[in-house]
Amino acid sequence: MTELKDYTAYIDKSLNELNFPSKPSELYDPIRYFLNIGGKRIRPILTLLGAELFGCDKGSAISQALSIEVFHNFTLVHDDIMDEAPLRRNQATIHQKWNTNVGILSGDVMIIKAYQLLCQISAEKLPEALEVFSKTAVEVCEGQQMDMDFESRHDVTIAEYVEMIRLKTSVLLGAALSIGAIVANASEKDKKNIYAFGQNIGIAFQIQDDILDLYADPLKFGKQVGGDVIANKKTILYLTALTDATKEQREILKQLDNEKNIELKIKRTRQLFDQLKVKESCKERMQSYYSQAKENLSEIEVPENNKRKLLELASYLMDREI
Amino acid sequence: MTELKDYTAYIDKSLNELNFPSKPSELYDPIRYFLNIGGKRIRPILTLLGAELFGCDKGSAISQALSIEVFHNFTLVHDDIMDEAPLRRNQATIHQKWNTNVGILSGDVMIIKAYQLLCQISAEKLPEALEVFSKTAVEVCEGQQMDMDFESRHDVTIAEYVEMIRLKTSVLLGAALSIGAIVANASEKDKKNIYAFGQNIGIAFQIQDDILDLYADPLKFGKQVGGDVIANKKTILYLTALTDATKEQREILKQLDNEKNIELKIKRTRQLFDQLKVKESCKERMQSYYSQAKENLSEIEVPENNKRKLLELASYLMDREI
Numbered sequence: 001m002t003e004l005k006d007y008t009a010y011i012d013k014s015l016n017e018l019n020f021p022s023k024p025s026e027l028y029d030p031i032r033y034f035l036n037i038g039g040k041r042i043r044p045i046l047t048l049l050g051a052e053l054f055g056c057d058k059g060s061a062i063s064q065a066l067s068i069e070v071f072h073n074f075t076l077v078h079d080d081i082m083d084e085a086p087l088r089r090n091q092a093t094i095h096q097k098w099n100t101n102v103g104i105l106s107g108d109v110m111i112i113k114a115y116q117l118l119c120q121i122s123a124e125k126l127p128e129a130l131e132v133f134s135k136t137a138v139e140v141c142e143g144q145q146m147d148m149d150f151e152s153r154h155d156v157t158i159a160e161y162v163e164m165i166r167l168k169t170s171v172l173l174g175a176a177l178s179i180g181a182i183v184a185n186a187s188e189k190d191k192k193n194i195y196a197f198g199q200n201i202g203i204a205f206q207i208q209d210d211i212l213d214l215y216a217d218p219l220k221f222g223k224q225v226g227g228d229v230i231a232n233k234k235t236i237l238y239l240t241a242l243t244d245a246t247k248e249q250r251e252i253l254k255q256l257d258n259e260k261n262i263e264l265k266i267k268r269t270r271q272l273f274d275q276l277k278v279k280e281s282c283k284e285r286m287q288s289y290y291s292q293a294k295e296n297l298s299e300i301e302v303p304e305n306n307k308r309k310l311l312e313l314a315s316y317l318m319d320r321e322i
Numbered sequence: 323m324t325e326l327k328d329y330t331a332y333i334d335k336s337l338n339e340l341n342f343p344s345k346p347s348e349l350y351d352p353i354r355y356f357l358n359i360g361g362k363r364i365r366p367i368l369t370l371l372g373a374e375l376f377g378c379d380k381g382s383a384i385s386q387a388l389s390i391e392v393f394h395n396f397t398l399v400h401d402d403i404m405d406e407a408p409l410r411r412n413q414a415t416i417h418q419k420w421n422t423n424v425g426i427l428s429g430d431v432m433i434i435k436a437y438q439l440l441c442q443i444s445a446e447k448l449p450e451a452l453e454v455f456s457k458t459a460v461e462v463c464e465g466q467q468m469d470m471d472f473e474s475r476h477d478v479t480i481a482e483y484v485e486m487i488r489l490k491t492s493v494l495l496g497a498a499l500s501i502g503a504i505v506a507n508a509s510e511k512d513k514k515n516i517y518a519f520g521q522n523i524g525i526a527f528q529i530q531d532d533i534l535d536l537y538a539d540p541l542k543f544g545k546q547v548g549g550d551v552i553a554n555k556k557t558i559l560y561l562t563a564l565t566d567a568t569k570e571q572r573e574i575l576k577q578l579d580n581e582k583n584i585e586l587k588i589k590r591t592r593q594l595f596d597q598l599k600v601k602e603s604c605k606e607r608m609q610s611y612y613s614q615a616k617e618n619l620s621e622i623e624v625p626e627n628n629k630r631k632l633l634e635l636a637s638y639l640m641d642r643e644i
Contacts, residue, residue: 116460
């Protein structure tokens with residue numbers, strides 16, 4: 001999407017204008033800090049594009065876009081505590097820079113702030129926007145819980161994994177778009193389709209994330225290639241391998257879990273995945289969700305030209321190398 | 323209030339009917355468990371009484387009452403993590419019974435659920451109810467942050483302390499009542515007064531809490547008398563003593579901070595407080611907020627009989643021994 005940078009800059013600028021109070025500083029400094037760490041701001045941009053798709057100016061949905069971004073950041077702050085992550089986008093996480101209590105409480109304020117921003121919508125659209133938002137917020141928490149549950153389970157199926165990423169990641173993309181569509185008075189049918197478009201793009205996006213983790217170009221990728229393999233994460237690559245493997249190959253995969261030599265572990269895992277054509281299977285799965293998303297978008301009854309930016313953004317997300 | 327038990331039972335029953343999903347169980351079991359621990363349910367009862375005060379049936383505000391209770395429990399779950407509290411109402415806290423991650427995430431779902439319950443209100447009242455609710459929710463977090471900040475500060479004034487308890491405790495009582503009043507279509511003036519009534523009762527209630535901690539009858543009090551003294555908490559008793567003390571007495575107070583013999587520590591603290599008539603000063607301060615609350619209620623333009631339950635509940639809260 002040629003205008004991506006402009007949209008990101010617009011979100012960044014609007015976030016900066018949110019004007020959180022100065023005190024208590026241990027509550028608001030972390031929020032300001034975290035919202036400033038950056039990122040591509042894909043989710044709030046989807047809200048703006050959702051409004052534009054149905055003929056509205058992007059400014060008409062800016063508060064709702066910021067709501068989505070603040071909510072997303074709330075989930076990151078609390079997830080980082082739960083995952084004991086020291087870094088987020090190469091910067092110290094809140095609980096690392098301050099402490100866990102600060103992370104919990106400033107996260108709490110962020111979700112309330114997200115609701116306050118969402119509510120800056122005309123009264124007749126408020127109930128529907130809130131319904132989508134709260135339903136999605138609960139689902140994202142359910143996805144996070146499933147993700148944590150998976151860590152100690154050894155019988156996770158591909159279907160369960162897809163359901164987990166649908167909840168943890170994809171529903172928020174669907175909600176971001178459909179809240180933009182609500183602002184723009186889209187029809188029921190169009191709202192359903194734009195939500196489905198977002199959800200399918202989200203699943204494809206997450207599969208792509210898993211693939212990139214092992215197959216990205218180390219020179220372009222911002223973090224260590226193979227991080228998921230090192231952490232024994234049950235990604236779609238791993239679950240696909242497990243499903244397609246022979247008994248012997250499954251045994252090798254199990255042994256690799258305990259391999260201490262990281263380079264060797266990544267190399268052997270990749271060899272096994274190559275034998276099983278895991279990357280190709282996952283790419284196919286990703287393409288299938290991507291195609292479904294494009295199908296959803298094609299059914300939306302607006303001039304084709306209105307769809308250009310969304311199609312470009314989707315294509316950018318699917319072809320990205322980082 | 324003669325009917326208090328009936329109201330508590332009505333809230334308990336309605337909470338039980340909320341029907342949280344069964345899965346993920348690590349997310350919803352803790353919520354069910356915590357909401358079942360019990361308590362007098364003062365806050366949601368205030369919402370019901372707020373609606374009844376203005377001529378509505380209590381059933382008309384039940385969802386909003388539950389919203390207030392679920393929100394309150396969300397704050398308890400997260401506060402318990404931050405305070406490392408093992409027990410709540412003599413039962414294991416969530417982070418103790420499960421773990422911190424479970425406490426964070428189930429708390430997060432509770433605040434979203436609180437919003438969902440609040441939203442079960444007619445569309446024209448929704449924006450106002452949400453505005454009061456979100457503003458209050460932020461304030462409660464600010465109060466919790468101030469409370470944590472006070473732990474490492476040695477220059478907290480009585481005014482700052484009162485502001486902290488206003489935010490952490492009292493605004494929620496005001497909001498609980500005024501959301502009931504919103505459901506019942508109260509006038510702007512009446513809504514302001516019922517909010518002020520709740521806020522003043524809340525401050526008086528918290529001062530009473532501090533007094534009871536040291537001066538309750540050990541046979542009636544559910545927990546250790548003097549717990550705040552043992553923990554060196556800067557309660558209103560402590561701050562009042564500090565304000566009224568001579569230089570020598572202030573020195574004694576300081577030394578008592580490090581006294582390891584708990585019985586002696588409590589005894590000496592109480593002796594010093596008695597010399598300074600700390601209990602009497604605090605009772606007077608409490609009475610002043612209580613009087614102000616009754617003044618607020620007297621200005622509300624409804625039949626006097628409508629005010630009976632609220633006055634009885636307030637009197638019950640002020641005269642309680644636990």
